[in-house]
Amino acid sequence: MYKIAKSNLPELYKAIAGSKELYLPLENAGQVNFGPWSEDCTPDIETLKSVKSPKDVFFPQSENLYTCQKEGKNIKIDPEKLKDQDFVVFGMKSCDVKGVEVLDKVFLADPIDTYYAARRDHGIIVAMACHEPEESCFCKVFGIDAADASSSIADVATWMIGEDLYWKPLTEKGEALTSELSGLLSSDGDENKVEEEKQAITAIINKLPYSDLSLEGWDGDHFEEKFNATNWEELYKPCLACGTCTFVCPTCQCYDIKDYNTGNGTQRYRCWDSCMYSDFTMMAHGNNRNSQMQRFRQRFMHKLVYFPTNNDGMYSCVGCGRCVEKCPASLNIVKVIKNFGGDK
Amino acid sequence: MQELVNRAKELLADGTVSRVLGWKAGDMSYNPEPAYFNSAEELENFVYDGFCGANLSKYMIEASKLEGKTLVFLKPCDTYSFNQLIKEHRVDREKAYIIGVGCKGKLSVENIKAQGIKGIESIEGAGMNDGCDTLTIKTLYGDKTCSYNDAMLERCHVCKGKEHQISDEVMLESRDTKDAERFAQVEAIEAMTPEEKFAFFQKELSKCIRCNACRNVCPACSCRKCVFDSTKYDTAQKANVTSFEEKMFHIIRAFHVAGRCTDCGECSRVCPQGIPLHLFNRKFIKDIDTFYGEFQAGEDTESRGPLTNFTFDDVEPSIVGERG
Amino acid sequence: MSIENETFRPKIVAFCCNWCSYAGADLAGSSRLVYPADVKIIRVPCSCRVNPMFILRAFEKGADGVIMCGCHPGDCHYSTGNYYARRRMTLLFSMLDFIGVENGRTRVEWVSAAEGVKFSTTMNEFVEKITSLGPNVRLEDLRCRN
Numbered sequence: 184m185y186k187i188a189k190s191n192l193p194e195l196y197k198a199i200a201g202s203k204e205l206y207l208p209l210e211n212a213g214q215v216n217f218g219p220w221s222e223d224c225t226p227d228i229e230t231l232k233s234v235k236s237p238k239d240v241f242f243p244q245s246e247n248l249y250t251c252q253k254e255g256k257n258i259k260i261d262p263e264k265l266k267d268q269d270f271v272v273f274g275m276k277s278c279d280v281k282g283v284e285v286l287d288k289v290f291l292a293d294p295i296d297t298y299y300a301a302r303r304d305h306g307i308i309v310a311m312a313c314h315e316p317e318e319s320c321f322c323k324v325f326g327i328d329a330a331d332a333s334s335s336i337a338d339v340a341t342w343m344i345g346e347d348l349y350w351k352p353l354t355e356k357g358e359a360l361t362s363e364l365s366g367l368l369s370s371d372g373d374e375n376k377v378e379e380e381k382q383a384i385t386a387i388i389n390k391l392p393y394s395d396l397s398l399e400g401w402d403g404d405h406f407e408e409k410f411n412a413t414n415w416e417e418l419y420k421p422c423l424a425c426g427t428c429t430f431v432c433p434t435c436q437c438y439d440i441k442d443y444n445t446g447n448g449t450q451r452y453r454c455w456d457s458c459m460y461s462d463f464t465m466m467a468h469g470n471n472r473n474s475q476m477q478r479f480r481q482r483f484m485h486k487l488v489y490f491p492t493n494n495d496g497m498y499s500c501v502g503c504g505r506c507v508e509k510c511p512a513s514l515n516i517v518k519v520i521k522n523f524g525g526d527k
Numbered sequence: 528m529q530e531l532v533n534r535a536k537e538l539l540a541d542g543t544v545s546r547v548l549g550w551k552a553g554d555m556s557y558n559p560e561p562a563y564f565n566s567a568e569e570l571e572n573f574v575y576d577g578f579c580g581a582n583l584s585k586y587m588i589e590a591s592k593l594e595g596k597t598l599v600f601l602k603p604c605d606t607y608s609f610n611q612l613i614k615e616h617r618v619d620r621e622k623a624y625i626i627g628v629g630c631k632g633k634l635s636v637e638n639i640k641a642q643g644i645k646g647i648e649s650i651e652g653a654g655m656n657d658g659c660d661t662l663t664i665k666t667l668y669g670d671k672t673c674s675y676n677d678a679m680l681e682r683c684h685v686c687k688g689k690e691h692q693i694s695d696e697v698m699l700e701s702r703d704t705k706d707a708e709r710f711a712q713v714e715a716i717e718a719m720t721p722e723e724k725f726a727f728f729q730k731e732l733s734k735c736i737r738c739n740a741c742r743n744v745c746p747a748c749s750c751r752k753c754v755f756d757s758t759k760y761d762t763a764q765k766a767n768v769t770s771f772e773e774k775m776f777h778i779i780r781a782f783h784v785a786g787r788c789t790d791c792g793e794c795s796r797v798c799p800q801g802i803p804l805h806l807f808n809r810k811f812i813k814d815i816d817t818f819y820g821e822f823q824a825g826e827d828t829e830s831r832g833p834l835t836n837f838t839f840d841d842v843e844p845s846i847v848g849e850r851g
Numbered sequence: 852m853s854i855e856n857e858t859f860r861p862k863i864v865a866f867c868c869n870w871c872s873y874a875g876a877d878l879a880g881s882s883r884l885v886y887p888a889d890v891k892i893i894r895v896p897c898s899c900r901v902n903p904m905f906i907l908r909a910f911e912k913g914a915d916g917v918i919m920c921g922c923h924p925g926d927c928h929y930s931t932g933n934y935y936a937r938r939r940m941t942l943l944f945s946m947l948d949f950i951g952v953e954n955g956r957t958r959v960e961w962v963s964a965a966e967g968v969k970f971s972t973t974m975n976e977f978v979e980k981i982t983s984l985g986p987n988v989r990l991e992d993l994r995c996r997n
Contacts, residue, residue, distance in 0.1 A: 213641075214734055231645070235736060317667075423744050425739045430736045431736070455766060461756060465758060511740045511796070517554065724949065769993050782903050782943065811942055814942055844940040847941065848944075
């Protein structure tokens with residue numbers, strides 16, 4: 184177990200940024216979101232949740248795929264370069280780390296998404312335990328441990344306890360990063376302190392209002408029953424069809440591919456799409472979900488039924504609670520689960 | 528609040544209305560949701576307190592298409608939106624039974640959290656019968672208090688007044704919440720240098736995630752197909768690929784509602800990134816007031832809006848450069 | 852910034868109404884009055900056809916300045932179109948000023964079919980103004996920079 188004083192963190196950021204890109208939670212105009220470190224940025228690791236999940240470090244909200252340029256009578260096509268430099272994501276919470284695992288199921292399954300795969304290969308995840316979980320959190324429901332990222336796909340697990348950050352490498356990548364930073368990290372971190380912190384976090388998690396939500400019946404066996412339920416007809420009504428829930432979500436992975444006319448060529452880019460939008464999965468023949476009720480149902484059926492059916496029971500919700508906090512109409516996945524009787 | 532439920536039950540029972548549009552209690556004390564109630568039993572979940580900020584006029588566009596009358600509860604500021612929607616023939620007055628409800632200022636849980644209060648288990652003091660003085664908040668990390676006014680939405684600090692512009696009857700007391708000048712923030716920005724203005728908006732708008740919540744919640748944004756959703760020509764944007772698109776979206780969004788925006792403040796309330804979107808709308812309102820005479824959208828259902836009207840001696844666009 | 856930079860040639864988009872200003876531009880041409888070739892004219896049926904989006908799109912696609920010309924107030928071919936256009940542009944320009952776009956990058960001028968001279972002097976002035984302001988940076992779309 185390593186450790187570094189909180190007051191030394193700026194030095195740590197600088198040291199990491201010296202050799203790699205560093206993404207961490209930054210405060211900008213009153214809100215905290217993950218962004219690239221720079222000399223004059225204001226890191227904020229106290230705020231529990233960034234507004235947007237850090238998924239866009241691996242799966243950006245929009246990314247160029249290739250550019251076509253007219254050159255006389257020819258057209259030049261430049262594919263976008265794949266990520267080839269290592270980078271570090273600092274301060275991801277357990278739920279967000281699990282979110283990346285969900286994305287892996289989608290983008291690293293055959294056919295592999297090379298843009299995403301390159302980012303995953305070069306990304307080093309430094310996870311951080313949730314010091315003071317909030318009422319909207321329900322990661323426990325999905326078997327995620329907010330107190331300890333050791334069993335996740337993170338490369339380093341950290342704990343912010345009082346005035347010290349405790350640091351524990353988990354993988355080879357994590358070990359390598361740790362040895363690069365050995366000048367700043369002391370190796371005398373007290374395991375007992377971390378144990379205490381873990382117990383404190385777990386105690387809070389057990390008290391959270393959503394922690395005892397039941398997911399019984401959300402599986403492939405109950406597909407028809409859930410799909411045809413009349414509950415949806417009432418549930419969707421307050422929905423404004425905005426994309427807030429999907430864009431703050433750490434696991435929503437639907438995207439659209441579009442062309443942009445630059446006046447002298449074309450940029451083909453992909454960007455996040457939202458199942459709440461009227462032109463979601465629009466095809467030449469029209470749209471196969473043409474009411475808001477169907478689109479609303481799609482979001483929750485995808486997270487709680489289709490995804491686990493196709494991925495050995497792994498839900499594509501991680502209980503981060505961002506949609507709970509941000510929905511303009513105060514609708515969310517928890518209310519949906521409770522409506523179907525998940526309120527034990 | 529119980530009197531609202533009782534009255535709603537009466538109107539349902541005597542067949543005056545077929546359904547009720549109001550707010551349903553959430554699973555936390557701060558997240559009630561807009562909801563339809565079809566029976567007396569369903570009304571048991573009805574709630575009306577400081578957290579019922581949603582403007583139900585927007586939902587009346589859809590409710591106007593349903594069979595029979597809908598009983599809708601409108602706060603004073605929501606009634607401006609309703610009037611405006613009547614003017615634009617987007618709602619049917621005959622399909623609505625409007626109970627104007629009093630308002631003591633609406634709350635934002637974001638403002639409470641901004642004071643470092645987290646792990647909220649329950650909030651007391653937001654009810655319509657409470658003193659609107661202090662909120663008592665029980666959290667996982669101890670009991671906290673927060674002043675009611677500090678937790679209030681920005682729009683309530685610059686309230687247009689607690690008069691209902693349209694209603695069939697009015698219930699519950701209101702409380703005057705205005706304690707700031709409506710155009711003060713706009714004036715502060717106008718006083719900046721172009722560089723400062725640019726930096727300010729660049730910083731705020733860079734947070735935009737293009738979720739379209741500001742557009743979709745807006746009672747004035749009632750187009751069936753938005754230009755930003757159109758797949759027919761390349762204005763559709765699902766993401767801000769460059770900073771230009773952020774500006775384009777927000778300028779056009781505000782421009783399209785200029786002269787129709789009642790300044791209900793829903794756009795700023797729902798923005799997940801806390802962008803002060805009302806500044807755009809309020810700048811247009813201020814300019815309209817200055818150039819074409821004071822105008823408050825939604826005060827009536829008949830008058831012509833400033834952008835569908837003109838006078839022979841309107842100011843020339845060059846005024847913008849000349850006023851310095 | 853680029854007054855010193857003599858190689859900077861601004862791109863100007865001029866929206867001209869079909870009935871007055873476009874004919875005015877035509878007259879300027881046939882009268883052999885000189886105005887810079889940097890001005891690209893887009894003919895519109897009426898100044899009222901100009902949607903605020905047109906102005907922003909012009910900037911997006913690389914314009915450094917945008918000018919809208921229409922019939923003099925009172926002379927609109929459709930009676931009142933330019934009165935509405937006047938209100939719209941006033942509010943739009945004020946908003947651009949509000950978000951920090953340099954003053955003077957946008958302009959409205961009323962040019963009749965007989966005013967070839969006015970068209971040419973207006974364009975000369977406007978090009979000079981935009982040249983002194985330099986390239987449009989605050990309303991540009993990086994993707995179109997090539």
